[in-house]
Amino acid sequence: MDRERREFARTAPRRSPAGENPPRPRCPTSFSRGGNSSAAGFTRIFLGFWVWVVFFFPSSLSSHAAIPGSGCSQPGGEWEERDARRVWENPELFQPCSTWRGGSGAAGSLRELLRRLWSRRIDGEALKAPTPFLTSTMDLPSTKDFQWKSLAPLPSRRVYSTLVEAGGQVFAVGGCDDNGVPVDSFEVYSPEADRWVELPAMPTARAGVAVTVLGKRIMVVGGVGAGQLPLKVVEMYHTDEGRWRKRSSLREAAMGISVTAKDYRVYAAGGMGSDLRPHNFLQHYDVLKDIWVSLAAMPTPRYAATSVLRGTKIYVLGGRQSKYAVNAFEVFDTESRSWTKFPSIPNKRAFSSFVPTEEKLFSLGGLRQGRLYRQPKFMRTVDVFDLEQGGWMKMERSCYLKKRRADFVAGYLRGRVVVAGGLGNQPTVLESAEAFHPEKNKWESLPPMPTPRCACSSIALRDCLLAVGGVSQGLSTAVEALCLSDS
Known part of the structure; x- marks a missing residue:
């Protein structure tokens, strides 16, 4: 077999190594460049805040997609x-x-x-080339079908709260205030009434929490508490009773945990402890028994990863170790209770966004972090994983984002991946928005955000992408939704 491999390697057509990207033009714009003194001052202040956030307020995403074995x-x-x-x-x-x-x-x-x-x-x-993107005949909305709606603002200014949908309503959990202090705020937004209602405060003030929904219960796991230290506290809110209850704590205190839920079992992956070391823990919580059980460790320790659940599989992508991004892609089978490594994300970057569709998984934008001889750079890069064929697609530059951006909101609205806001090469936060057209294989401009922001909390609901809070010229209470006209 080895002799056959060597013979083939000598005679086969040449091919770029797996994961290698074609050379790209260098961007002369640096991460910290500003346009004027006041804007540059704001940028320096915000970037300092952002570096702090790298450690203490990582975000996670949970959605649904399928990847074959x-x-x-x-x-x-x-x-x-x-x-x-x-x-x-x-x-x-x-x-x-x-x-x-x-x-x-x-x-x-x-x-x-x-x-x-x-x-x-x-x-x-x-052998037919893989179909680049969607092949369904669904009627894709045009750019004219998208519009922004200004909704009732948050009751208080904060950043890095976590949003979750339950019963058609949006719950905002925790966050931190202007002074970077975790808060115990807990509110619910009703789309019909366009109104926020304050609910009983969390027993433990915290930010950057992991949240999942189990029927009429909202489970809050870990996060950052007083003194900017990770927590092991787990609390559950009963929507029908209107009160909080403490549940069994995590094995160790952790921030940046990624959670998914299946059959009244909650799976918590990774995280970062008080020693700033990433965890490779995978624990599952049995709701009926109120116990945490340790499962097989993740091959790659990390925090702030993205979890995608489908069937019996949990797919864990990206994340960070210390302040640097990782491009690991691994899947856990809840039946065999074992891990499998998948091809790594082609481009490693921080503050990117993952958006799953019916057939693809998009990895969008982000910040290529600086190293010893390399400057940081905001990216337009788009990597796409084909869920049916089980591999990363080779992307043309025409499929890249129109604007370089990181720490932005992103979602999937009726066949179109959309992004908005964030931080880029400009001295201020971005207001631009764009949507990917899967048939034209390019991004198209959408109406700009009414309140330009980065570091927003976001959630897709009823053909709308909600952008909640975040940072503009300071913390914001703005709540705005990018909606399709008939939603």
């Missing part, structure tokens, strides 16, 4: 074209099968299979 599909003893495409894009995923196309004797060697793949032929038929 990495094993062979052999109905009738045949290697499916879908599997061939996946190996074509990611040769490291190849797992030899005992039979394909009739058996191991029928050109079943690794060299023959790869020869077919490299020549883009499979079973005597041209």
